[in-house]
Amino acid sequence: MSGIFVIMKKELRRFFTDTRMLVTVLLLPGLLVYVMYSVMGDAMGNMFTVEDDYVYRVGVAGDSDLLVYMDVDVPVTYWDTRTETYTDTVDGASDPMLLLQEGLLDLYVVFPENFSEAFAGSVNHVNPPPHVAVYFNSNETASQGAYSLVTALLEQLETHFRQKGFTVNTDPTLTYDAAASEDTSAMFFSMLMPMFLTMLLFTGAQAVATESIAGEKERGTMATLLITPLKRSSIAWGKIAALTITAVASGVVTTGFVVASLPKMMQGMITMETDLYSIGDYILLGLVLISTAVVYVTVISLLSAFAKSVKEAQALVTPLMMVVILIGLTSMFTEGQTVEWFWYLVPLYNSVQSITGIFAAEPDTLGIVITTAVNLAAAGIGVFGLSRMMNSEKVMFH
């Protein structure tokens, strides 16, 4: 047992006192994700939202008085404050499409001649409904905004004037969506976090495990270790334990950056609830993360033991990375649903399912226990294999 701790201490010292390693493995991935998501979020936000004080330039042709003398039930006031109408500019021969393409107008609305009479006739079933044409430019954010505003307004006007026998969802004092913001956040997290966590854990494990196993072989320091009286199993367990700690640290730090960057990424599209999960949930999550990291580290170490160099080890590990990403993506399609218990017997997939359940605020405790046990058992078998490989001169000294 003391041999395991000696190796663990050395490995942890190697990682946590190496500034270059700390920056590249612990800080940089998360920082990059944070910066990337923030920039992407800002860019997307700028692309799809219009400044609050922006005044839409709307060209109106035909029976434009309609919007002004509407009843108070429709947000005419809003229309007045957010739009500036240009009846003169567009009246006549100007091509509305050209005006929109050149950005001279955001929207161009054409009411037919005698619109009011035709509309009244259609309400009374005297004539077919008149057609209102709303021209816009979908490439321009402001034009999209103006289009949404005006079409919504017209639909409300149409509804109002037809005087339906009932209305739908018009009482502003009531909430009609049964989903609480907590549920929405949980659903959102349960779809995204399993993929992020498993992928980032794997990335952290890959960086340290290839370096620790293949790197030591490549540099000739593994032989120095193998000549000591330490048991091969102690070397293997010591390395796996230390690498798991570093992989979890890397995964957690990077995930922290991801979580911090999500609100920026989503740009208010979703309300982030931060107090969704209990201490118990975090303990369960910790169990799953640690057992998952052990599996990753063990598998990567086994592959690294076959490799002659870090570069070769990374090439061997790449297909496994693809598998991890693909399995991580399955959480996107299950929407937090729990699966049958036997799925928890499948390493990697069980971790994704367990994390999905935890983030959906519906943790499957039995599933998580099975996941942890299965992962630890798989890692145990892997460490046994690694010990055997360390005993093989063909593997260690080829």
Next chain:
Amino acid sequence: MSDILIVQNLSKSFRLSAKQQKLENTNEKVRRAVRDLSFTVKEGEIFGLLGPNGAGKTTTLRMIATLIKPDAGDALLDGASVVKEPEKVRQKIGFLTSELKLEEFFTPDYLFDFFSEVHGIPKDVRNARKKDLFARFGIDAFAQVKASGLSTGMKQKTSLAISVAHDPSVIIFDEPTNGLDVITARTVTDFLLDLRRDGKTIVLSTHIFSLVEKLCDRVGILIDGGLTACGELSEICGGMSLEDRFFDYYYAAKGEEKR
């Protein structure tokens, strides 16, 4: 003096890859690196394995040091079998070879502590031994410098100190002065003589005649994986220089006329 190392019919073969076959212009698929090798080393002596490159010296030492397993035969080191009790053997030996490297990230000070801990040396004993060895090799001056910043000589001195950190009874050195400057080489040879004076047993491999003449009590001449001669230096030389006697054995083993 009793035999502390008994090598019994050790054999080792390596499979040659297609690339190696091409490189060496040969059709043989298996290379017999060591053939049926037997010799003994007495407690407290310096025993040298002398031979040209590719004679099987390093392979023999690696088998004795338990880094690789023999295909056949065994070696008993202070009663422990290298085949059946490799961990016991590793406890008793210090092994130094150029293929064993220091982790570049760590300092000599840390590496000495680490390998002492691996061998289960108590802290007070370790510190006293570190003080003694570091002073002897002049490591104190660079004890806190990472190995990546050390010269080849400094690294070799550090490796030497680490290899005897646990005060082993048998020390195995593969080409101990290879690639060293004259000053460091002298430090190493002086240290080996001191170790013998302290009653330690040393097994070394070399192709340098003068080193064998200076250090070894007994010598084994290894050619093409087989032991051609083994005995006390005076016995082997028979009044001739070691170099002349070596080439007698060499050409006889190769079945060639002496040039």
